[in-house]
Amino acid sequence: MFRGSMLLSRYLLPVMxxxxxxxxxxxHQLMLRAGLIRQTAAGIYAWLPLGLRVLDRIADIVRREQNRAGAVELLMPTIQSADLWRQSGRYDAYGPEMLRFQDRGGREMLYGPTNEEMITSIFRDCVKSYRDLPRTLYHIQWKFRDEVRPRFGVMRGREFLMKDAYSFDMDEEGGRASYDAQFTAYLRTFAALGLRAVPVRAPTGPIGGDLSHEFHILADTGESEVFYDSALDAVDLTDPDAPATLRGLYAMEAEEHEKVVNCPVPPERLAKRRGIEVGHIFFFGTKYSAAMGMQVQAKDGSLVNPLMGSYGVGVSRLMGAIIEASHDSAGIVWPDSVAPFDVGLINLRVDDAACSEAAHALQAKLEAAGLSVLHDDRDARGGEKFATMDLIGLPWAITIGPKGVAAGTVELKRRATGEKHEVSFESVLAKLIP
RNA sequence: CGGGGAGUGGCGCAGUCUGGUAGCGCAUCUGCUUUGGGAGCAGAGGGCCGCAGGUUCGAAUCCUGUCUCCCCGACCA
Incomplete structure (x- = not known):
């Protein structure tokens, strides 16, 4: 996807x-310092241009993997009516986390914290036959949960962007297949984001079985604690067998782990780490289809309540998780797949005609090759430009200065490793695109 | 929701105890010198001190109320 380049002199990048x-x-500190977000109220953030680019890229990867898994995208509104939630009985059950208000007609409304009711009502009204199942539908939409205590920036905001998918199946076997498809999609999604996610068995409630998992990114600042078989660290997540392998290995959140009487993992193999929950999938059967009167006609003519599952990914939270997992003392280190720009281009001397000419020529060349470039053409000193580039964490930085221009070279730096090389103007592109 | 802390220029803070012309660093603007890792000098702009009452000749400072934000704990993508 073409994302375009930008001149920093025309951009909005308020770094601190x-x-x-x-x-x-x-x-949270780096997101504020790098000019990605700005807080507007407790747990509510404005996404500044650079942050929005990253958010869009994360969402695009989530979307790509959902589509690949056969899920179908739609878009449901943020505002829902209380009546809808009364159908499932959750309007009264949900508690003060739900933001409630009235419209001008005095009708009770709410800002959706999730969409089970809405998707169920839509599917109920559209689908009447077993021929239209199975289906998995998803959307990527803003949610609001009036958390008692928002914290950690976008990791625990009140307003957050979430991918939520919902599956509808005729029988348990089908439901399990839909669940498995999402499980696999999640592994692919997190791998594509440059993250290593651990699927952790979660409490399943009345259904039981192994049909609920939380996906955690291991990080010391995680809010939850997970215990798992360290054999899990060695699993190649890109392997087609990975889902099955992972589900055979022990992994539990602390609270559940405490309840386990006979842990199957020998003590020396039991790892204990903190994790950031970035995804949660579960299968809940007919809970909503029964409560909301959703029935489809089966092959034999009988009416049945479809079995449902729901599958969430915290899209905005992922940005925090990625930074937790990938930063150093100088700033953010974006994985290539989500970086707001592919390349940072530093012109050290904008008052030097040869430097500026070379910088603009190189920008055009990079763009022509399909790379997005943030071109620092500000009239500022080198040190400030280097520090800014390190802070915002673009994968590559190319520096153009008078010495290099005279010699026909530029400096190419890889953010993740700090490696720097003087390369010829002509060969830069080849180094970036292997 | 319980416990704690804080609101002073865009950011970080001092000043509050003991009332008396609102300060410092960074950032911003102008000029000159600089320019390969957050420059130097000189000058400048920007704040009804969260808000509302009250006490006082006089309130950032004292009193009352209120709003907001942050931290620790119980809950959540």
Missing amino acids: KETPADAQIVS
Whole structure:
């Protein structure tokens, strides 16, 4: 997808040298310092241009893997009516986390914290035959949960972007297949984001079985604690057999782990780490289809309540998780797949005609090759430009200065490793595109 | 929701105890010198001190109320 390039002199990138006092964890501090977000109220953030680019890229990867898994995208509204939630009985059950208000007609409304009711009502009204099942539908939409205590920036905001998918099947076997498809999609999604996610068995409620998993990114700042078989660390997540392998290995959240009487993992193999929950999938059968009167006609003419599952990914939270997993003392280190720009282009001397000419020529060349470029053409000193580039964490930085221009070279730096090389103007592109 | 802390220029803070012309660093603007890892000098702009009452000749400072934000705990993508 073409994302375009930008001249920094025309962009909005309010970076901060100092760390805002309100931010406690490193991802929150860096998101503020790198000009990705700005807080507007407790747990509510504006996404500045650079942050929005990353958010869009994360969402695109999630979308790509959902589509690949056969899920179908739609878009449901943020605002829902209380009546819809009364059909499932959850309007009264949900509690103060749900943001409720009235419209001008005095009708009770809410800002959706999730969409089971809405998708069920849509599917109920559209589908009457077994021929239209199975289906998995998803959308990527803003949610609001009035958390008692928002914290950690976008990792635990009140307003957040979430991918939520819902599957509808005629029988348990089909439901399990839909669940498995999402399980696999999640592994692919997190791998594509440059993350290593651990699927952790989660409490399943009345259904039982092994049909609920949370996906955790291991990080010391994680809010939950997970115990798992360290054999899991060695699993190649891109292997087609990975889903089956992983589900055979022990992994539990602390609370569940405590309840286990005979842990199957020998003590020396039991790892204990903190994790950031970035996904949660579960199968809940007819809970909503029964409560909301959704029936389809089966092959034998009987009416049945489809079996449902729901599958969430915290899209905005993922940005925090990625930074927690990938940063250093100088700033963010974006994985290539989600970086807001592929290349940062630093012109050290904008007042030097030869430097500027070379910089603009190189920008055009990179763009022509399909790379997005953030071109620092500001009239500022080298040190400031280097520091900014490190802070915002673009995968590659190319520096053009008078010395290099005279010699026909530029400096190419890989953010993740810090490796720098003087390369000829002509060969730069080849180094970037293997 | 219980416990704690904080609101002073865009950011980080001092000043509050003991009332008396609102300060510092960074950032911003102008000029000159600089320019390969957050430059130097000189000058400048920007704040009804969260808000509302009250006490006082006089309130950032004292009193009352209120709003907001942050942290620790119980809950959540």
